[in-house]
Amino acid sequence: MEVLEIAKEVKKASRNINLASSEKKNLVLLKLKENMSNRCEEILKENAKDIENAKKMGLSESLIERLSLNINKIKAIEKSIDEVICLKDPIGEVVEGCILKSGLNIQKIRVPLGVVGIIYESRPNVTVDAFMLCIKSGNAVILRGGKEAVNTNRFFVELMRDALKKAGLDPFVVGFIDCTRRESCLEIMKLNGYLDVLIPRGGKGLIKTVVENATVPVIETGTGNCHIYVDEFADFDMAIKIVNNAKTSRVSVCNAAESLLVHEKIAEKFLPVLKKEFDKKNVELFGCEKTLKILPDIKKATEEDFYCEYLDYKMSVKIVLDVEEAIAHILKYSSKHSEAIVTNNYFVAEHFLECVDSSAVYVNASTRFTDGFEFGLGAEIGISTQKLHSRGPMGLKDLTTTKFKIRGNGQIRE
């Protein structure tokens, strides 16, 4: 089936889920969980095909690791379905309301977006994450995962359609785009009239392609050039702990720190201690001129280093005059994802919180907390780095819009 035909089918089916009750939506999720549990072996068989193909194609071990499922991972997915079932249904909430001067009774009501499109890479759990968040928020969904996971994803969609049918809903509430055709991605980006939003999840290249080519509304996600500023009034031990956690606890994720700013008054004491800590984990530092005077063995940071999201055991370092220079640097170089300050000074902390223009700004905590689950959203469909519609980790509410219901008794406008 062609992309446009699939989109038409999903659009047709979408009213089915848009108007479904909480009970019905939860039933779909429950049935999916049962299907996953009952047909676990088949899932692993399909996944094994993908892994075999990946090995044949010579994919890296870390990519194969992300692609691979096992009993424990499937159990974890089942648990996450339970968690989403427990979340409050956002649909139907009266966001605002009043009686207008004209006597009209107006209510702004939370409703589903309609049809959500998601283009993502080869992590099969994202397939289930996307489906369950869309269903719970009353949306139909068009999935387009990476080609490496095609067998696993296709089988997951079979289980989802079966769950929809068992709940008495149209199985075409979920659309699956066969990712073997590369151009299908571009076709999805132009599905105006069929897609209410397109969310790309993946690397910089994918996001850039979508932003530049899509004519449907898009939510940009994920790029994280996150900063930590260690202020002159920082607690040293806390600063070491936070920088270490933000940089090294998981280097491949968007909320990992990539750049360190240090107040000049403490740099001479702080940097050698940090360096010693980082040497244990082979973290490579790239420093500004002033940093090089303190740490002569490290490489010089170029302008590109300060813009770079390494996603690796690497970090750029700059010594700054004060919090103002730290803020100015962040405004210039950051991707506006997450930034943190370590300080014991109240005024400096509040000033940093106010002036840094990023989706999440921290005082005395690691940037690694920027995450839907950590923020109490239950799960996330992505982390928005744009300002329109949603900013930061996106949960159920971010998959909704509003409509005005207006009740009158014959009002006309003069």
Added chain:
Amino acid sequence: MEVLEIAKEVKKASRNINLASSEKKNLVLLKLKENMSNRCEEILKENAKDIENAKKMGLSESLIERLSLNINKIKAIEKSIDEVICLKDPIGEVVEGCILKSGLNIQKIRVPLGVVGIIYESRPNVTVDAFMLCIKSGNAVILRGGKEAVNTNRFFVELMRDALKKAGLDPFVVGFIDCTRRESCLEIMKLNGYLDVLIPRGGKGLIKTVVENATVPVIETGTGNCHIYVDEFADFDMAIKIVNNAKTSRVSVCNAAESLLVHEKIAEKFLPVLKKEFDKKNVELFGCEKTLKILPDIKKATEEDFYCEYLDYKMSVKIVLDVEEAIAHILKYSSKHSEAIVTNNYFVAEHFLECVDSSAVYVNASTRFTDGFEFGLGAEIGISTQKLHSRGPMGLKDLTTTKFKIRGNGQIRE
């Protein structure tokens, strides 16, 4: 100055207004109002140049009327500035907040978008509307109005910059794109990294060009193929009054009704009465086959008629079996702006409210109420017909986003 240079200047100045207090923002608006009042004659002189050029170019009278200012119109603009000053500043609102499991204190805070771009046609009052709503919501703004109003707009921007200076702010908080170069429009649409949102206000052609070409986030506005469904349980007099108001009170606006659906059980009685009323105003009807049997003198509606936003004394008419057919027709043909039902039946009314997927859905009232001022927003920057970010009339809140402020005491993520 080139578009990109202007955008850079505005971006640089934007933090100035993004962080300004309510008092300072209101002071800018007050100073603008004083400037308009004190320099009213100069405004009219600049406007006279535009009118003269428009006449030379042979523009239609209605276009010249939209372009023209006079003392009363300027007084009305001054009054609208006062109204915006009185509106509550949306910035700083704590939208949500809690203590997370990790002990982090998280708050979701309302903040300005940053820099807002507006491309619009030749109504000089839009220049002031856009400026005052952006300033009050803490945003810098890049204005690109129609070339016919260039002298008036340029002078308005002079008054705005003077007001910004008087309030101690950077005059480049407002950017003005000289609209004499046609390609400047396309350049604005690609200002990624400088514009946080672009709002096109104008005709279908403009909106379509922006949606298809912009790589910056866009809010689609304005197209209104609005429907009124007269149900079998409608009060006849009320229905006539509402249809008449929605179609004829102002035909050129997006909330005017363009299509009428009538329940088959009452069509034979209702349509001739409506026709008589419409004949007085020369409203031309385009009917479905069934309608033609009742009103043999009118033209047959084509498929295009049902999709058409006439913005004229024209209306398509279709007789439907019941509310279900009415809803299905609206879902297919509507631009999802505003729709109304006239009925005395509670269940039919509630069903229509629930199932129609448009930004504003009315029971027993005219679609003409869909408007920022009528909805109590004070003024509007446009009417969104998309679902992302904002839907329906957009006021101050729609020019904001949120950021998370997170206060910790050394938390790291395991």
